[in-house]
Amino acid sequence: MTATTPISATLIDGKAFAADLRARIATQVRSMKDNGITPGLAVVLVGEDPASQVYVKSKGRMTREVGMNSYEHRLPAETSQDDLLALIGRLNDDPDVNGILVQLPLPPHMDEAAVINAIDPAKDVDGFHILNVGRLATGQKAMVPCTPLGCLMLLRDRLGSLSGKNALVIGRSNIVGKPMAQLLLRDSATVTVAHSRTANLPDLCRQADIVVAAVGRANFVQGDWIKPGATVIDVGINRGDDGLVGDVDFDAAARVAGAITPVPGGVGPMTIACLLANTLTATARANGLPDPQGLTP
Ligand code: GUN
Numbered sequence: 001m002t003a004t005t006p007i008s009a010t011l012i013d014g015k016a017f018a019a020d021l022r023a024r025i026a027t028q029v030r031s032m033k034d035n036g037i038t039p040g041l042a043v044v045l046v047g048e049d050p051a052s053q054v055y056v057k058s059k060g061r062m063t064r065e066v067g068m069n070s071y072e073h074r075l076p077a078e079t080s081q082d083d084l085l086a087l088i089g090r091l092n093d094d095p096d097v098n099g100i101l102v103q104l105p106l107p108p109h110m111d112e113a114a115v116i117n118a119i120d121p122a123k124d125v126d127g128f129h130i131l132n133v134g135r136l137a138t139g140q141k142a143m144v145p146c147t148p149l150g151c152l153m154l155l156r157d158r159l160g161s162l163s164g165k166n167a168l169v170i171g172r173s174n175i176v177g178k179p180m181a182q183l184l185l186r187d188s189a190t191v192t193v194a195h196s197r198t199a200n201l202p203d204l205c206r207q208a209d210i211v212v213a214a215v216g217r218a219n220f221v222q223g224d225w226i227k228p229g230a231t232v233i234d235v236g237i238n239r240g241d242d243g244l245v246g247d248v249d250f251d252a253a254a255r256v257a258g259a260i261t262p263v264p265g266g267v268g269p270m271t272i273a274c275l276l277a278n279t280l281t282a283t284a285r286a287n288g289l290p291d292p293q294g295l296t297p
Pocket residue numbers: 101102103104105126146147175
């Protein structure tokens with residue numbers, strides 16, 4: 001493949017998919033409101049991390065756009081962990097709050113696991129609480145982390161059944177890599193999880209029908225690692241001199257892959273849409289209603 005080889009892959013339009021998902025969520029929010037229930041999402045930001053501030057702002061805006069109540073709590077970086085835990089306790093007890101998200105990373109003096117595990121698992125719309133992690137791993141009804149859920153929706157939309165497909169997840173974070181592997185396994189894919197110590201990553205990649213790249217290194221996955229016709233999901237959001245780039249060398253991979261997500265406009269918009277989907281699911285469950293259609297795995 002050379003730079004003159006035309007791009008052959010189908011572009012997976014996460015932006016359009018997410019807009020459609022939000023429209024479906026808004027419809028379901030309207031019918032909940034007709035029955036006197038307004039879903040509410042509380043987002044907690046500690047400190048002034050610039051990227052986190054951007055995320056929190058757009059989470060609030062999109063929450064309101066689908067008709068949900070948005071509650072934003074911005075705390076100074078030097079807030080004590082006890083004060084944060086006290087706020088989480090109040091949100092756990094507040095019947096108007098159906099979902100709670102504590103934006104990560106937290107300042108270094110805080111114990112991230114202790115904070116996350118203080119959230120009521122029924123309101124844990126990030127799916128990071130240890131109970132939800134365990135439920136996902138054992139095939140029980142869980143809250144599922146938003147970014148992997150979004151990737152799964154795009155994969156199912158593109159491929160239908162994932163059964164028997166070779167899937168390679170590159171990255172083993174608690175937020176993306178590990179839950180992504182669990183979701184793929186649940187859909188009967190054959191799953192390999194690669195990481196910084198993996199030997200022969202290019203060879204592993206060449207056997208993969210599905211590649212999910214979540215390593216946080218710009219243009220890390222090379223075009224000649226991609227199996228012809230493979231489906232490539234790029235979770236990376238790397239800020240460089242040329243703006244946002246993914247973890248996959250897009251120009252080269254798109255000449256080999258069958259389908260690929262762009263950056264931006266691929267996985268990114270799916271994350272917030274899935275956060276809203278999880279908030280709707282949490283609201284339905286809290287009110288004894290069936291899970292909303294098509295929003296849970
Ligand atoms: N920081 C980066 N991604 C995420 C996410 O999905 N949830 C939370 N809470 N913080 C994040």
